[in-house]
Structure formats: C-alpha cells, structure tokens
Amino acid sequence: MADKVNKEQRLNGKERQILFQSMDVILGNLKSNMEHLSKTKYFSHTQKFIDLVYDGLIHKRKFFLLASGRSAFILQCFATRLVHLGAEVYMVTNLGSIPALSNGDILIVLSGSGTTAIVVSLLKNYVNTVKPYGIISITSHPETIIGRIGDITIKLKGRTKRDKVDLHDDTAILTPEGTMFEIAAFVYLDAIIAELAIRMGRTNEDMLKKHSESI
Numbered sequence: 001m002a003d004k005v006n007k008e009q010r011l012n013g014k015e016r017q018i019l020f021q022s023m024d025v026i027l028g029n030l031k032s033n034m035e036h037l038s039k040t041k042y043f044s045h046t047q048k049f050i051d052l053v054y055d056g057l058i059h060k061r062k063f064f065l066l067a068s069g070r071s072a073f074i075l076q077c078f079a080t081r082l083v084h085l086g087a088e089v090y091m092v093t094n095l096g097s098i099p100a101l102s103n104g105d106i107l108i109v110l111s112g113s114g115t116t117a118i119v120v121s122l123l124k125n126y127v128n129t130v131k132p133y134g135i136i137s138i139t140s141h142p143e144t145i146i147g148r149i150g151d152i153t154i155k156l157k158g159r160t161k162r163d164k165v166d167l168h169d170d171t172a173i174l175t176p177e178g179t180m181f182e183i184a185a186f187v188y189l190d191a192i193i194a195e196l197a198i199r200m201g202r203t204n205e206d207m208l209k210k211h212s213e214s215i
Contacts, residue, residue, distance in 0.1 A: 022175060025180070026175060026179070026180065026183055029157065029175070029180040029184060030183070030184060030187060033156055033157050033158070033184045033187075033188070036155075036157055037156075037188070042154075042155065045152055045153065045154055045155075046192075048152045049136055049154060049192065050192060050195050050199075052106060052134045052136065052151075052152060053082075053106065053136075053192070053196060054196055054200070056106045056133070056134075057082075057085055057086060057087055057196065057200065060088070061104055061105055061106050061133060062089075062090065062099070062102070062104075062105040062106070063082055063087050063088065063089045063090070063106050063108065064089075064090050064092050064098075064101055064106070064107045064108070064126070064132070065078065065079050065089065065090070065091050065092065065107075065109075065110075066091075066092040066107065066108070066109045066110070066119060066122060066123060066126075067109065067110040067111060067116075067119060068111070068116050068118050068119050069116070069178075070178065070182050071110045071111060071112065071116075071178070071182060071185070072091070072110075074110060074182055074185050074186045074189065075091065075108070075110050075189075076091060077186060077189070077190075078108075078189040078190075078192075078193070079091060081189075081190070081207075082193070084207040084208075085193070085196060085197060085200065085207070092107075092122055093122075100129070100130070101126050101129065101130050101132055102130060102132070103130055103131055103132060103133060104132075104133050105132045105133055106132060106133055106134050106135075106136070107126065107127075107132045107134070107135045107136070108135075108138070109123060109135065109136065109137045109138065109139075109146055109149075109150070110138045110139075110185060111138075111144075111146045112139060112140050112141075112156075112158065112178040112181035112182065112185075113139070113140070113144070113178070114137075114139040114140070114141035114142070114143075114144025114145065114146040115141070115144050115145070115146070116146075119146060120145055120146060123145075123146065123149065127149060134151050134152070135149060135150050135151045135152075136151070136152045136153075136154065137149060137150030137152070137153045138153075138154045138156060138185060138189075139153070139154075139155065139156070140155065140156055140157065140158055140181050142155050154188075156181055156188060157180075157181075157184065158178070158179075158180030158181035158182075158183075158184045159175065159177070159178070159179075159181065
C-alpha cells in the first residue's frame with residue numbers, strides 16, 4: 001500500500017511536472033519551426049525539397065539517405081514512408097552492401113550540427129565519386145560543410161550537440177543534446193510525406209498495401 005502511495009505522489013509531484021515541462025519545451029520548438037519554415041524565404045526551400053522528391057518518385061530515381069546516431073533513426077522512419085510511396089531507398093553506411101550512387105539519384109543528408117564526422121566522411125566519399133541528381137541537406141547549421149553541400153538546404157531550429165548551453169537556460173536537461181532538432185526533423189519529414197502522398201493521389205489504404213506484413 002505504501003509503495004502505491006509513493007508512486008502516486010511521484011506521478012502527481014515533481015516527476016509529473018518535469019514530464020510535462022519537457023513536452024512543453026518540445027512543443028514550443030515545433031511551433032517555432034512552423035513559424036520559421038512558413039516564412040517565404042524558407043518555405044521556398046521546402047517547396048523545392050518536395051518537388052525534387054516528387055520528381056524522384058515519378059521518375060523512379062533511387063534515394064540514398066545519410067545520417068548517424070539518432071538522426072539515422074529519424075531518416076529510417078522517412079525511408080519507410082518513401083517505400084510506402086513506391087520509392088527504392090537505401091540507408092548509406094560504411095558497409096559495401098548498397099549500390100553505388102549514380103548521377104540520376106537523390107541524396108538526403110540529416111545532421112543537426114552539420115559537422116558529424118562519419119557523415120562528413122561518407123558524404124565527401126560519395127560526392128567526390130559522382131554528382132547525384134540532387135542533394136538535400138537538413139541541418140540547424142547551413143554554414144557547415146553538410147549545409148553548404150546541399151543543392152537544397154533546409155534549416156530546422158533546435159539545439160544540437162555542437163551548440164553551447166546557456167548556463168541560465170534550465171531547459172537543456174529537459175531536451176538534452178539534439179533532441180529538439182531530431183523531433184523537429186521527424187515531424188517535418190512526416191509532413192513532407194503527407195504532402196507527397198496527396199500530390200500523388202495516394203490514400204492511406206494505398207500506402208498500407210506497401211507495408212511489410214512482417215512488421
């Protein structure tokens with residue numbers, strides 16, 4: 001009985017407060033990104049992003065997705081939805097089990113910091129080998145090598161691991177390291193899929209037909 005009371009006290013006390021504080025910070029960052037992305041200057045980049053991916057889907061181009069760490073999980077989710085739209089998608093790794101990049105393919109790179117060492121290394125290797133049809137970079141730091149290499153660069157707002165934490169900012173532990181960027185990227189990329197699905201005339205039922213029965 002005592003354990004049950006203590007658990008209820010925790011849920012209704014500080015732990016519950018921290019939980020919702022964290023969610024509030026994340027929602028605030030999403031709202032900030034929506035306001036940022038809707039500005040004419042930046043929305044044009046999103047329109048170009050959608051047009052390029054749409055072109056890739058219609059013309060059966062291969063998609064190569066490159067990221068590391070938690071960002072790689074975000075891109076893997078995006079890859080799944082691209083497959084549901086009929087795309088041929090490959091996650092770029094340092095293994096040799098994927099086809100070579102060709103000049104008819106599309107490369108999408110995700111890195112909050114824009115400086116992730118393994119991503120920069122793989123990117124240099126790929127781009128030095130061949131110039132793909134289009135490169136999309138998604139980062140919080142367009143001035144970095146990953147940001148500059150994109151034919152289209154999408155800037156998402158959110159703290160990344162390279163950003164110095166303000167000593168007066170008590171929200172850092174609520175969304176540590178790259179959490180805000182990663183969640184913003186997840187939501188943004190899912191919204192891109194929604195736009196593409198509607199443009200292609202696909203329904204939820206159509207996409208479910210592409211879903212693996214083993215999952």
